[in-house]
Amino acid sequence: MTPIAIVTGASSGIGAATARRLAAEGFHVVAAARRTDRLEALVKDITAAGGTATAVACDVTSDESVAELAAAVAELAGPLTLLVNNAGGARGLDPVETGSVADWQWMYDVNVLGTLRVTQALLPALVASGAGTVVVLSSTAGFIVYEGGGGYAAAKHAQTALAGTLRLELSGRPVRVIEIDPGMVKTDEFGLVRFGGDADKAQSVYAGVADPLVAEDIADCVAWCATRPHHVNVDRLVVRPLAQAAQHKVHRVL
Template identity: 55%
Template sequence: MIAPETSSTVSQKTAVVTGASTGIGEATVRALTADGWKVFAVARRAERLETLGAESGAVPFAADITNDDDVAALLSAVTEAGGADTLINIAGGARGADTLANAQTEDWDWMYQVNVLGTLKLTRAFLPMLRANGEGTVLNLTSTAGFTAYEGGGGYNAAKFAQHAMTGALRLEEAENNIRVIEVAPGLVHTEEFALNRLGDATAAAKVYAGVEKPLTPEDVADVVKYAVSVPHHINLDEIIVRPVAQAATHKLIRKG
């Protein structure tokens, strides 16, 4: 296996990581800073970011990635601080588990705004910086929900299918600018907030993981993300699907007890 580049052999790598206040985003910030990266940790919840910054050394920046003014302010702050060579789009999420017949328009709108348009706005804003760097990287965290549809998942499926498609298009468009575009698509990950935010009930959220031996953790996925953006730049890990062993496929999840 190719060894990742380290801070001892290259100048300090710098990443912008969204969704940094919780879950996989927070774990990714901690993994990268521990490995010598400079990281701008981006999310809406300023208090959580300040704590993360104090503990990890990351630069906290409170922003809503769906808000154009916030995106512009983030770009300006990163530019003034010397720029970045890596953009890691982790912010996203799901709301609701209704069938299409019972779909709530506001849930679908939120999922499209955060997963698709938020990723678009951040990527579009930072592309000139990444091109100018000469060895830029964009990593989008999607989901296995973007590959296989399932009942009650239509809205999240639609958003993640769209994010998967735009990632593929970006890879084709930016290869001539030496920008590598990576997609990491996790399956079942036991995080603090994902299922709770989706279902709105702690009991229902707990049932998502009930009986599953060793579901993925945010740290598991963060390790994959860190590796993917740390290997030598000419290596592009186009598409990485990562699941727990207990989840052989989207529709096959082994539960015990």
């Protein structure tokens, strides 16, 4: 039977690229996100390319919605072998002194509690497959802080802690935990969400950066990690564009 892979936040960016790539790798992809119109278009694209996929509406901040995702997956034929916790995001670039509590709460709920909800709901099926993999899409902000990034870094630090703890707790069971930490990735929506729809601010982050990472680069990382022999666990993969030597060291041509 065809193995099943779930990708949260699959309606755009890294999630959509990962869904396409995993379908090309032979998985039946369950594309989960809130925007069903985009999911349906994604499934059509995957099908046209010769893959198979199912669209499932899911809000990772809702216990009920995540339970419905787990129920929908249980109805599919094939073992669930891969969960990609991709849903997440950032809001604002304010200092701690004036940061919005609502923005911080949203970032924690989507990045951390969203990963927790989905992982808890799907873990029994991943264990039952005998060869499960949980991928957590965190960020270099999960281990390095920067001015204005307190809320996002705090959420990603927590997400990183969740991944590491889960790996320890699953020791001896047939589920590996892989954390992928991208640096600068230029996607259509991440910056727009962070800056409340301000396209100029979103673009300014990448000003002068010749080749930032793109969604397909991260999808490639996910696919590579997930398709290693199951005894191989890539604990943490840190990936940045060549122009970004470190969080505060970015080569720009202006």
